[in-house]
Amino acid sequence: MPSSTTDVERREKKVQSLERMLAAILAVVDVGIVVFDPCGRLIMSSPSFSALFRWKGTCHYDENFSSFFPDAKLPKSMIRLPRSITAGRFTTRIRCGDESLEEVGINARWITHEDGDSFWVAAVTPAHQDAAPVKTTTDTMSAAEAPAVACDAAQFEQRAGERIRGSGADRFIVSGQVEMINLDGIRQAAGERWTQVASHIFSDAEAIIGRHLSGADTFSHDGAGRFTLCFADATLNGAETQTELIENEIRHRLMGKFGVGAAPDVRSDAEWIALPPGTDRIPDLGSLIIGKIAHKRSEIAKASAMTLAQVVEAARLETAAVIHGSGVPLLDALVHLDGVTTRVMKKAGSLSDNADDHSFREAQLLLGLTINHIFDGLLQPDFPSFIVPVSFAIFTNRRTMGQYIGICRGLPSGVQQHLIFELTDVPTDAASVRVEEILAMLRPLSRTQYLRLPNLHSLSCKTWIRQFNKFSVRHPDIELLAREKPSRVKVFMQTLHQRGSRLMVRDVPSQKAALDLVDLGVDMVGGRGLTPWVR
Structure with missing residues (x-):
């Protein structure tokens, strides 16, 4: 018996090693790879597939073969994926994340597992990828819509200075840095x-x-792998998102060139750079940006050396405004942990043996800081309510559910009326009874509740959806649809309003993006750095 147990453990370790190697391979290939199980469900895809065909997050894992490939004319309720599905090289159409159909080239194989089940594996590439014309600034794009081009240090200083002069009384720029290290x-x-x-x-x-940048943004390169960016129209939240996307894409490209172990690493940061009050002369902006970001990194490094208890003790609550479509700020605010704590917690979570438990601690910390903030400001006039995200997964475990709800029970009703819960990560196959039970627990403890949608295609006919009349969605999850298919967003909003429901788009990166969403009928927008407007 001990030897057989050892053999099983050895086989399991080998399988895990192969899975890690496969994940690393999928992360660096440029073509889209998809794997469908015998029931026609998507069970694996490469990061390139999501990028090429505009799928955000993991929402495409809710789809099946028939919804991805409508020309196959298979029933949506199929039980088994028929072996008549073509293998080899051919051309067909695929449904993209923005609901458009795109012609693609397929190179597919049927692979039979040792248990007898067959899986359909395919490499998917846009059919006309090489022949697609490249737009230039002389085409239909304006200079602001054209891609950014690297400039030298003097040009960067000039453009960043112009951005500061145009920023009004606050005199600031939002800047970022992407740097290759270990070269x-x-x-x-x-x-x-x-x-x-x-x-x-x-x-x-x-x-x-x-x-990733527009022609209105600017960036420079020091010749040694450090790129400094200046954003023309972005909040700090938006800049952090942009620099992280750039970091990940450069990292994947380097791993594709040099291999996972040999490739240099990439790091990125963004920071709000404000000039001291009364400063007339604009300083050496390049040096100022580098110094500010270096200081931020040192703070993160200092926090990383703390114990988790010390990080929790030093954590701060940050808020972001929520603005009505009319331009009037609401007495609601989004909450999140400060940037340093978020990054340290994220790193600790990636090293934890129990990621779910670590995520719960982070959610617990955010809720506790929010309640303390409410107690501190309860007597202030026009004190806002705070929108606190809480994952569905917390309520699937009796221990975490009891601890989370226990924080709120016993609070004065005045405090509870300043709490708004945003239920996130609800699976599409969640049981209606379970969702209704969670809502029944949250309603007495909060003023109202939001349901966060993974995208604008997910307002299905599930009966539990109708338990909500307020919905939220992250800006990155609808950005492409809003830009390329704005009419679909308008239709979605009309349908929502007919039901008497409202939508808030959160994590909006810039004032321009907020105004564009309002023009499409979005009721509320939220994000750090957004300000009220008059139209």
Whole structure:
């Protein structure tokens, strides 16, 4: 018996090792890879598939073969994926995350597992990827819509200075930095060819950054792998999101070139850079930005050296405004942990053996800080209510559910009336009875409740959906649809309003993005740095 147990453990470790290797391979391939199980359910996809076909987060895992490939004309309620599905190379159409149909090239195989089940594995690429015309600033795009181009240090200083002068009385810029680190190994291996190798590496990075920024933004390169960015129209939250997306794409490109172990790493940060009051002369902005971001990194490093208890003790609550579509600020605010605590908690969670328990501690910390903040300001006039996200997963475990709800029970009704819960990560197959039970627990403890949607296609006919009349969605999860299919957002909002419901888009990165959403009928927008407007 002990030897068989050892054999099982050895096999399990081998399987886990193979799974990690497969995940690493999928992370660096440029084509979209999809795997469907015998029932036609999507069970695996590469990051490139989501990027190529505009799927956000994990919402495409709710789809099946027939919804991805409508030309196959298979019933949506199929029980088994028929072996008549074509293998080999062919062209068909695929449904994208923005609901559009795109012609794609398929290279597919049927793979039979040792238990007899067959899986359909395919590489998916846009059919006309190479022939697609590239738009330039002389086409239909304005200069602001065109990709950003790297500039030298003097041009960067000039453009960043213009941004400060145009920022009004606050005199600030939102800046970011993306930096390649650990280049020494590649430099030593390249030897005399380092100049050519570095040129290719940095050119790829510049192209990636340019695609993520607009022509109104600006960035420069110090020639050694450090890129400094200045955003023309972004909140700090939006800048952090942008720099993180750039960081991840550059990292994947480097891993594809040099392999997972040999590739240099990439790090990114964003910061709000404000000039001291009374400062007339604009300083050396490049040095100021580098210094501010270096200080932020040192604070994060200092927090990383703390115990988790010390991090919790030092955590701060930050809030973001929620603004009505008319431009009037509401007496509601989004809450989140400060940036340093968020990054340290995220790192600790990635190293934890129990990620779910770590996520619960973070949610518990956020709720506790919010309640303390309410107690401190309860007697202030026009004191806001605070929208606190809480994951459905917390209520699937009796221990975590009891501890979370226990924090709220016994609070004075005045405090509870300043709490608003935003229920997140509800599975599409969640039982109606379970959702209704959770709502029954939250209603006496809060003023109202939101349901966060993964996208604007997910307002299904589930009966428990009708328990809510307020919905939220993250800006990154609808950004592409709002930009390329605005009429669909308008239709969605009309349907929502006919039901007497309202939608808030949270984590909106800029004032312009907020105004664009309001024009499409969105009721409320929320994000750090947003300000009221008059139209």
